[in-house]
Amino acid sequence: MFGFGKSKKDLPASPASPPVPAQEPVQSGRLLDRLKDRLTRTRANLTEGLARLFTGRYRPISEEVLEEVEERLLLADVGADATTAILTDLRARMKRQALTDTEALYQALRENMLAILAPCTHPLVIPGTIRPFVILLVGVNGSGKTTTVGKLAFRIRQEGLSVVLAAGDTFRAAAVEQLKVWGERNNVPVVAQSRTADSASVIHDAFHAAQSRHLDVVIADTAGRLHTKSGLMEELKKVKRVLAKLEETAPHEVLLVLDATTGQNALIQAEQFHQAMGVTGIVITKLDGTAKGGILFAIAQRLRLPIRFIGVGEGLEDLRVFDAREFVDALIGSDTTSHETPA
């Protein structure tokens, strides 16, 4: 899969960064294996219980089996809404005798999971007509914003575009340093100011730097904590206003970064940020360290916003373009089906 869903012909040659061959055409099988590996804990949480059902001689499927499925989904943080939606469909299928055996149950579960996630599969598109393209990252402290800025810069550079980073978190002493490290790793410039500056003015400067140096993309980090939550939202809204004055259509992407390990709290945060900022895309981080990766389904079901990327580690290459089919396959795919329904 090619990262940003844009066509190469849209893109003007960038003087600052010569096109680098895209990394994607590595065999997709290997990429899927890596994703599976990173999702091990959620996968185990979901499938260890289900595997017993999928390997069992259940024909037809009983209510008892469905209750076990329900429990597994809830344990993986799929959430009440998405779990109810899935179970309602499974029960309807059971009623019309469509769940003949465990294979049919597995297929039905897979279809339901895809139905929830597929509408959220919208890769970020960076059209060649918008320069600089401005991406603003927002989210609470510790959700993974600064790390995601670094990983995103890597991806975008791989697409052959040039990047400037804006150190918009002016509230934490270490935040600017952390961003500069990512800038060095990616060999991209970082625009920063003294700690007394505000986010809006740093991002304003980064926009001008991108314009004057003909850089393609501005990726702006922001603060996740202020003295009060309303203070944070006001600060972020100000960033948006300042950008809109520079360029009517900016920011072109407001990416909300959510930490998968915070479970249902991520949903509450998402609603607050969306209300204040008009989120256009979501990144879900730390899926590698958690057994609760089912939160993706809860987020998809509730918010119905594009899930642009998932974070599966702390390295440069650990940001993946979200794809519903790949994610579902990595969660409940092949290993489960390979030893299904004995004859």
Ligand SMILES: Nc1nc2c(ncn2[C@@H]2O[C@H](COP(=O)(O)OP(=O)(O)O)[C@@H](O)[C@H]2O)c(=O)[nH]1
């Ligand atoms: N395992 C893992 N750790 C992550 C991921 N994304 C971020 N982190 C870690 O989470 C912590 C907080 O990240 P940071 O980017 O500083 O969050 P910020 O406060 O929102 O900017 C750091 O220790 C990161 O290395 C991820 O996808 N997987």
Ligand SMILES: [Mg+2]
């Ligand atoms: Mg940060």
